[in-house]
Amino acid sequence: MRLALSALAVFVVLLGAWWALSASLGLPAYILPSPLQTAAAFAARPAFILENAAVTALEMALGFACGAILGILCALAMAAALPVRMVLRPVLVASQAIPVFALAPIFVVWMGYGMAPKIAIATLVIFFPVAAAFADGLRRTPPALAEAARVMAGTGLAARWRVLRHVTVPAALPALGTGLRVGAGVAAIAAVIGEWAGSSAGLGYVMLWANGRSQIALMFAALITLFALAIAFAALIDVLTRRMTPWIAETP
Amino acid sequence: MAASPAATRIDISGLGLSYDGTALFDGFDLTVEPGELLCLLGPSGAGKSTLLRAVAGLARAERGGVRFDGGCGVALMTQDDALLPWAKAIDNVVLGARLRGDRPDVQRAAALLRAAGVDAAAGRPATLSGGMRKRVALARLLYEDRPVALLDEPFSALDAITRRSVQALTRRLLAGRTAMLVTHDPFEALAMADRIVVLAGSPVRIALDAAPPRSGALRDPADPALRPLYLAVLAALEGAA
Numbered sequence: 001m002r003l004a005l006s007a008l009a010v011f012v013v014l015l016g017a018w019w020a021l022s023a024s025l026g027l028p029a030y031i032l033p034s035p036l037q038t039a040a041a042f043a044a045r046p047a048f049i050l051e052n053a054a055v056t057a058l059e060m061a062l063g064f065a066c067g068a069i070l071g072i073l074c075a076l077a078m079a080a081a082l083p084v085r086m087v088l089r090p091v092l093v094a095s096q097a098i099p100v101f102a103l104a105p106i107f108v109v110w111m112g113y114g115m116a117p118k119i120a121i122a123t124l125v126i127f128f129p130v131a132a133a134f135a136d137g138l139r140r141t142p143p144a145l146a147e148a149a150r151v152m153a154g155t156g157l158a159a160r161w162r163v164l165r166h167v168t169v170p171a172a173l174p175a176l177g178t179g180l181r182v183g184a185g186v187a188a189i190a191a192v193i194g195e196w197a198g199s200s201a202g203l204g205y206v207m208l209w210a211n212g213r214s215q216i217a218l219m220f221a222a223l224i225t226l227f228a229l230a231i232a233f234a235a236l237i238d239v240l241t242r243r244m245t246p247w248i249a250e251t252p
Numbered sequence: 253m254a255a256s257p258a259a260t261r262i263d264i265s266g267l268g269l270s271y272d273g274t275a276l277f278d279g280f281d282l283t284v285e286p287g288e289l290l291c292l293l294g295p296s297g298a299g300k301s302t303l304l305r306a307v308a309g310l311a312r313a314e315r316g317g318v319r320f321d322g323g324c325g326v327a328l329m330t331q332d333d334a335l336l337p338w339a340k341a342i343d344n345v346v347l348g349a350r351l352r353g354d355r356p357d358v359q360r361a362a363a364l365l366r367a368a369g370v371d372a373a374a375g376r377p378a379t380l381s382g383g384m385r386k387r388v389a390l391a392r393l394l395y396e397d398r399p400v401a402l403l404d405e406p407f408s409a410l411d412a413i414t415r416r417s418v419q420a421l422t423r424r425l426l427a428g429r430t431a432m433l434v435t436h437d438p439f440e441a442l443a444m445a446d447r448i449v450v451l452a453g454s455p456v457r458i459a460l461d462a463a464p465p466r467s468g469a470l471r472d473p474a475d476p477a478l479r480p481l482y483l484a485v486l487a488a489l490e491g492a493a
Contacts, residue, residue: 166350
């Protein structure tokens with residue numbers, strides 16, 4: 001609640017600064033539209049913007065789901081066996097080193113102008129923070145906990161599996177939560193990069209479309225909508241991941 | 253409560269073990285008699301915890317080793333109580349069963365929690381005091397129902413009053429089991445131990461091996477009759493440091 005209030009306060013301050021800037025500089029609307037002009041652009045075609053926002057939201061959600069699932073599976077596989085870790089560690093690092101901007105046009109060539117390349121890009125971007133954070137968490141079970149579990153579980157593959165399930169994985173959930181929150185924060189960026197590389201729908205498409213027609217107010221309206229969408233998505237994931245680890249006490 | 257398992261003798265012989273390249277143990281011998289509560293003392297870094305870990309199978313002996321005469325199997329309780337922070341008290345007590353793929357015996361766990369002075373419906377560790385957490389860890393140790401109990405500085409973080417009551421409880425509940433308890437507090441050893449062993453030197457040797465007068469209950473460590481032993485333990489610790 002306090003967070004929501006402070007976020008609202010920041011929003012109002014930014015809006016005020018934007019309005020003051022556009023009013024004092026006296027720039028034409030095709031350079032810097034005022035908040036009112038932007039709102040008018042939104043009001044002129046709300047369905048157009050919201051329909052495209054829905055497309056971007058779906059790309060973000062699907063990309064996030066795919067990236068999160070792949071990241072979780074990758075981290076689990078790395079925790080399960082040392083040989084897998086040796087193979088997957090370079091893959092993990094490489095997935096982060098790849099410039100997504102450079103890949104986006106290639107994905108569009110391969111997968112077409114639909115949703116698939118955007119989801120693929122979001123998956124790639126979200127995969128790394130999730131896999132890296134969760135893998136880290138899985139390797140950092142508090143030593144006392146890990147040793148106590150080893151003494152109780154005994155030896156053997158089945159015992160190791162049960163330690164993973166009852167101790168190692170739950171102990172790594174806070175780290176996974178961090179990875180998911182980081183991933184959620186970049187989901188919108190990934191989706192829009194995909195849309196810029198080639199698309200016929202989505203907020204990134206609206207921005208390019210409006211830009212090409214010098215409708216900067218509409219472009220701003222799409223940008224503000226994207227901003228709101230990104231924040232709402234990050235907040236949703238934030239709430240869900242914190243619910244996943246109710247035993248973690250947090251300082252306000 | 254379940255009957256105590258058959259008492260076991262712990263036979264450590266010719267133990268050789270290095271840590272960071274230095275020989276910590278080299279031909280070390282120690283026997284813990286069946287049903288005995290042995291308190292291990294020694295300066296920091298003397299190898300008390302490593303010895304306990306070797307008995308628990310967590311530290312691998314390079315030479316010699318540990319033999320159990322009678323039932324084998326150990327239960328361990330550490331200074332950091334190693335409770336799962338996300339699990340309620342009862343789920344912490346039955347963790348061992350889950351880790352072995354057995355059906356958790358919730359009724360026995362609840363009985364052990366009550367015997368240890370904890371509400372069987374107690375919540376997560378973060379909602380419990382330090383003393384209560386120790387009691388939960390103790391209930392888990394007993395739930396394991398192993399003939400050998402290993403305790404590594406289990407009460408060092410507790411205040412004096414809580415510590416005294418948990419010591420008494422531990423002594424009562426561990427009766428019949430062979431136990432090794434690492435402590436840095438001579439008074440704890442004087443109050444609880446059937447036998448006191450002070451470790452010293454590198455490689456480790458036994459600087460003192462003594463038995464306070466037999467007692468079923470917790471002793472009063474300020475008892476004048478225990479003073480000579482207290483001074484002997486202190487001298488052994490000082491000579492070792």
